[in-house]
Structures are given as C-alpha cells and as structure tokens.
Amino acid sequence: xxxxxxxxxxxxxxxxxxxxxxxxxxxxxxxxxxxxxxxxxxxxxxxxxxxxxxxxxxxxxxxxxxxxxxxxxxxxxxxxxxxxxxxxxxxxxxxxxxxxxxxxxxxxxxxxxxxxxxxxxxxxxxxxxxxxxxxxxxxxxxxxxxxxxxxxxxxxxxxxxxxxxxxxxxxxxxxxxxxxxxxxxxxxxxxxxxxxxxxxxxxxxxxxxxxxxxxxxxxxxxxxxxxxxxxxxxxxxxxxxxxxxxxxxxxxxxxxxxxxxxxxxxxxxxxxxxxxxxxxxxxxxxxxxxxxxxxxx
Numbered sequence: 001x002x003x004x005x006x007x008x009x010x011x012x013x014x015x016x017x018x019x020x021x022x023x024x025x026x027x028x029x030x031x032x033x034x035x036x037x038x039x040x041x042x043x044x045x046x047x048x049x050x051x052x053x054x055x056x057x058x059x060x061x062x063x064x065x066x067x068x069x070x071x072x073x074x075x076x077x078x079x080x081x082x083x084x085x086x087x088x089x090x091x092x093x094x095x096x097x098x099x100x101x102x103x104x105x106x107x108x109x110x111x112x113x114x115x116x117x118x119x120x121x122x123x124x125x126x127x128x129x130x131x132x133x134x135x136x137x138x139x140x141x142x143x144x145x146x147x148x149x150x151x152x153x154x155x156x157x158x159x160x161x162x163x164x165x166x167x168x169x170x171x172x173x174x175x176x177x178x179x180x181x182x183x184x185x186x187x188x189x190x191x192x193x194x195x196x197x198x199x200x201x202x203x204x205x206x207x208x209x210x211x212x213x214x215x216x217x218x219x220x221x222x223x224x225x226x227x228x229x230x231x232x233x234x235x236x237x238x239x240x241x242x243x244x245x246x247x248x249x250x251x252x253x254x255x256x257x258x259x260x261x262x263x264x265x266x267x268x269x270x271x272x273x274x275x276x277x278x279x280x281x282x283x284x285x286x287x288x289x290x291x292x293x294x295x296x297x
Contacts, residue, residue: 006068014074015060015067018045020297022057031294035286038135039143049079052138053090062090062145064296065289069223070145070209080148080155084206089148091157094278096137098161098174099271100130114250115271118264126268129275136279141286144224147207159203164247169199171247178243180220180235187212225288228281238277241270 006012022045027033039052047056054077063072070076070088078086096102101114110116112130121127136142148155152169160179162171172178186201188194191212197205204210218233220226229235237243254261262270 001068001071003068011063011073012067015063016296018057018060019064031290034140034290037139039138053092053143058090058143061140065292066145080150080157084149087147087149088145089157091144091146092137093142093144093176094137094281095174096134099274117250117252118267120268120271123268126272129272133275133278136282139282139286140289141282147209149206150203151206152203156203156207159200169203173246175239175246177229177235177238180229183210184217184235186210187217225285228284240273
C-alpha cells in the first residue's frame with residue numbers, strides 16, 4: 001500500500017495517537033527522551049505481550065515506521081503459533097541473554113551468568129559495559145520488525161536464536177549480522193533458481209517478504225536503518241568473531257573432546273567487541289528512528 005493511502009488506515013491513525021500519548025505521558029512531552037529510554041521500565045502502554053520488543057507502544061512505532069511497507073495492522077503482529085496466525089513480530093536485534101545470560105531465579109541463574117562463567121565480574125571495565133548494555137539493549141534502536149512465519153517453534157525469531165546446529169535448522173546464536181547475511185544468501189539462491197536450501201532458508205521461504213522481488217537485501221540498509229551492518233550494499237560481518245567460532249559452548253569446565261568450548265580470554269574479548277559494536281548500532285538506529293518519528297508527527 002502506498003504511504004498516502006496507508007496513513008488513512010485506522011491502525012496507522014491509532015498508532016499515531018498511541019505514540020503521541022506515550023510521548024506526553026511517559027516522556028514528559030519530549031521525544032528526545034526516547035534516546036536512552038529503557039522499555040523494560042514501562043508499566044503502561046505495554047499491552048498483552050510481555051516482551052519489550054512487542055509492547056503496545058513498540059507495535060505502534062513499527063506501524064508508524066514500516067506499516068506501509070508490510071500493510072501492517074495490529075492483528076498481523078503477535079506471538080508465533082503453529083498456525084502462523086501472526087505474520088510479523090518485533091525482534092531484539094542484539095541480544096543480552098544469548099551471550100551474557102539473563103537472570104532467572106526459577107532456574108537458579110544469576111545476572112549475566114554466562115559472562116560470570118569466565119569471571120567477567122572481576123573486570124570492572126567490562127562489567128560496567130555489561131551493566132550498561134543490560135539497560136540499553138531494550139532501547140528503541142535495538143528493535144526491529146521481522147516477518148516471522150515458520151515451521152519451527154517461535155518462527156524466524158526462534159530459528160535465528162538457535163545456539164547450535166540442528167538437523168532441522170542451523171544455529172545463529174541470535175547474531176543479527178549473521179541473520180542479514182543469511183537473508184542475502186537466500187536471495188541470491190532465489191535469483192539464480194537454486195532450489196537447494198538450508199534449514200533456515202526453508203523457513204525464510206515461508207515469508208514472501210524475504211524474497212528479493214519484495215525487498216532486495218540492499219534496500220534493507222536504508223529501510224530499517226542498518227548502515228553499520230552493510231558495506232557497498234551488502235550485509236557484512238559486524239562482529240569480529242568468525243561465524244565458525246560463534247557456536248562454541250560456554251562451559252569453562254567442559255571436557256568432551258568432541259565439543260568445542262570457549263576459552264576465558266576468547267569469550268571475554270568476544271563480549272567486549274559485541275558490547276561496543278552493539279552500542280554503536282543502538283545509538284545510530286535510535287537517532288534515525290527518532291528523526292523518522294518526528295517527521296510523522
């Protein structure tokens with residue numbers, strides 16, 4: 001749907017109203033306060049889904065930014081189910097839990113428990129960065145909307161979060177640069193008529209929005225404010241850890257000779273690189289998103 005027609009839809013109008021009220025009620029009328037706003041602090045404008053990347057206000061922002069691209073409605077966004085009832089969901093691009101470890105008292109897991117495996121808390125400089133990222137990773141600059149249909153649990157969102165390679169789908173451990181590169185490879189196969197698809201590519205195939213005829217990967221850079229992930233119109237590795245090194249197991253006491261484990265220095269270096277570059281991405285995208293939202297109001 002073209003932008004002019006989409007702006008007349010009820011969902012777009014509702015989203016504008018929700019966002020204006022959010023700025024008034026939560027940001028004290030100052031949209032600039034969105035720059036470092038941690039969505040986990042919200043108790044209103046949340047809605048029925050507990051993930052910050054799918055709060056009511058977050059969904060409204062997705063509609064304002066990308067509603068015309070996907071002909072979005074609130075009904076089209078939601079938690080994945082086996083019927084693929086909801087075609088889209090919000091996603092947190094650079095994850096905290098996958099590399100650092102979320103606190104979970106029911107499972108007896110402490111804050112950043114994965115990082116603590118390698119005594120990250122004994123490095124004040126690194127630990128300060130980890131603490132900071134635990135707040136900034138739920139800022140608007142780290143959220144994106146993705147087509148999420150899939151035959152695996154949690155759809156594309158779940159597939160790209162896989163820690164290890166499985167028979168049904170290869171792992172990506174939630175790395176967003178890896179995700180973009182995988183989309184680019186899939187689009188290349190589509191363009192040359194290659195029917196030999198990987199497990200993840202078969203999941204992408206269930207979403208026409210990943211097809212190059214819908215949106216070529218080079219256009220993702222500007223459309224979704226992804227410049228840090230691109231070079232010369234193609235997605236590139238942002239984080240310095242090679243892909244083949246990203247699926248190692250986080251267990252400093254691991255002894256299985258058939259399993260590749262992270263060494264302490266290696267993992268701590270990986271974490272700091274991830275932190276620094278993720279913060280840069282969040283800052284860049286937050287600026288772009290606020291700039292775009294100002295033009296919509």
